[in-house]
Amino acid sequence: MRTNLVVGWEGTAELEKATDRAEETLARSAGGDTLAFAEIVRDHQAMVFSLAYHFLRDRSLAEELAQEVFLHLHQNIASIQTPAHLTFWLRKVTCHRSIDQTRRQKVRPQVSLDDVAEPVAAASREDPMLARTLKRVVDTLPEKPRMVVLLRYQEDLEPAEIAEVLDMPVNTVKSHLRRSLAILREKLSRCFGEAQV
Amino acid sequence: MSRLDDELRAAFRRVEPSSDFAERVIGRINNRPSATKPSLWQRLKSFLEPPVARWVAVGVATSLLVAIFAAQYTQLQEATPEHQAAPGIAERQSPEIRTDKIAPLPEKQPPPTIKHKPVKHRVASNRNLLAQQRKERRHKIEAEQAKEQVMLALQIASTTLNEANKMVRGDD
Numbered sequence: 001m002r003t004n005l006v007v008g009w010e011g012t013a014e015l016e017k018a019t020d021r022a023e024e025t026l027a028r029s030a031g032g033d034t035l036a037f038a039e040i041v042r043d044h045q046a047m048v049f050s051l052a053y054h055f056l057r058d059r060s061l062a063e064e065l066a067q068e069v070f071l072h073l074h075q076n077i078a079s080i081q082t083p084a085h086l087t088f089w090l091r092k093v094t095c096h097r098s099i100d101q102t103r104r105q106k107v108r109p110q111v112s113l114d115d116v117a118e119p120v121a122a123a124s125r126e127d128p129m130l131a132r133t134l135k136r137v138v139d140t141l142p143e144k145p146r147m148v149v150l151l152r153y154q155e156d157l158e159p160a161e162i163a164e165v166l167d168m169p170v171n172t173v174k175s176h177l178r179r180s181l182a183i184l185r186e187k188l189s190r191c192f193g194e195a196q197v
Numbered sequence: 198m199s200r201l202d203d204e205l206r207a208a209f210r211r212v213e214p215s216s217d218f219a220e221r222v223i224g225r226i227n228n229r230p231s232a233t234k235p236s237l238w239q240r241l242k243s244f245l246e247p248p249v250a251r252w253v254a255v256g257v258a259t260s261l262l263v264a265i266f267a268a269q270y271t272q273l274q275e276a277t278p279e280h281q282a283a284p285g286i287a288e289r290q291s292p293e294i295r296t297d298k299i300a301p302l303p304e305k306q307p308p309p310t311i312k313h314k315p316v317k318h319r320v321a322s323n324r325n326l327l328a329q330q331r332k333e334r335r336h337k338i339e340a341e342q343a344k345e346q347v348m349l350a351l352q353i354a355s356t357t358l359n360e361a362n363k364m365v366r367g368d369d
Contacts (some may be wrong), residue, residue: 034223040220049214063214070222071229131208153202154209185201186232 019158022083030078031111037077041070044087047155054150055098063103071096091155092165128186137187138180140183144168145176152177200226254361265350269343276339 022043047070053062072093073080077167080086138149144166151162159177164172 034226037226038219038223041222045209046213048210049218050209053212054209063218066214066218067222067225073224074226125352129327130204134204134208149205150209153205153210156206180203184205188201 002016016153019083022086025085026080026086029111030080037074037129040086045070047087048090050154051091051094052098053148054135054154055095055147056101057135061101065097066094069097089153090167095100095147095165099147102143104167133191134184137184141180141183145180148173149177251361251365258354258357258361262354265354269347269350270345273343276336276343319358 024035025039025043029040045066049062049066052065052069053059056062056065069090071091073086080089130181138146141149147166148162151157151165152159157165159170159173163173165172
């Protein structure tokens with residue numbers, strides 16, 4: 001999970017303070033405080049929007065879906081117990097809604113693995129071309145494996161955490177990851193050469 | 198950690214939505230029609246909560262109603278035994294009959310129009326009939342009065358309830 005690494009007593013104290021603040025915001029929001037809810041939205045909008053955007057590849061659709069997720073959260077805010085539960089809830093709802101949206105509207109780009117453009121130049125670190133190619137290759141994966149890859153690399157979740165979010169066995173998550181990475185490696189090695197990936 | 202992992206992390210870095218995203222979410226929440234209409238239980242619960250004024254109003258109205266109905270019931274109970282008592286017993290208790298020293302009539306009285314009866318009996322039965330009619334008339338008047346009182350009590354109770362209802366609505 002993505003966390004800020006803080007060392008020492010000061011860091012621990014800061015982390016505790018942040019947790020307390022998040023709990024207080026959650027409690028105020030559950031009590032009907034709209035400002036507190038807006039704070040929650042601001043704290044989590046990047047996570048929710050990114051999951052939807054990287055999955056759907058459509059900015060407006062992703063924004064719409066993210067808004068729906070927060071509206072749903074507003075209706076169910078009383079059932080959220082802790083800030084960790086809130087993050088888990090948002091991830092879960094966003095993932096399931098994104099998968100449903102793709103299945104309903106067939107918005108997933110139907111890109112064949114062989115149609116992915118071959119880059120003309122060798123890739124360097126943080127290469128936008130490589131990033132684009134990677135995204136397009138990931139887009140060719142089926143919904144569940146694609147979401148597994150997203151949760152693994154966008155949210156830095158462990159397979160057990162991904163299994164909880166997507167309601168699937170840990171071994172299935174691991175096999176999805178293994179197979180997806182094998183596909184990605186195969187394609188990228190064709191594109192950029194074996195040594196670089 | 199392989200290069201592929203790093204590249205994937207870089208490719209799927211979090212991105213921010215439009216700057217007014219949170220404001221739009223809040224706007225949608227505020228503009229949304231009250232889909233969560235309170236259930237009957239919630240409405241009842243909110244009614245049972247303070248302020249105390251509504252409880253006072255309800256208490257006053259209830260006690261007033263109970264008092265009025267208790268008074269009416271007592272009055273009716275007092276009138277009923279006399280009215281429902283058997284005619285023979287009523288006759289025996291009636292002072293008019295006792296002063297006449299006439300034996301009480303059998304329970305099944307013959308109709309007053311029957312002829313071929315001794316004159317003594319006919320006079321007695323006529324007197325009894327008149328007394329009974331007088332009593333019935335008196336009871337009828339009393340019943341009318343009681344009815345009017347009950348109607349008045351109901352009107353008062355209704356007015357009190359309306360006022361209490363207004364007070365409760367005024368509190369909301």
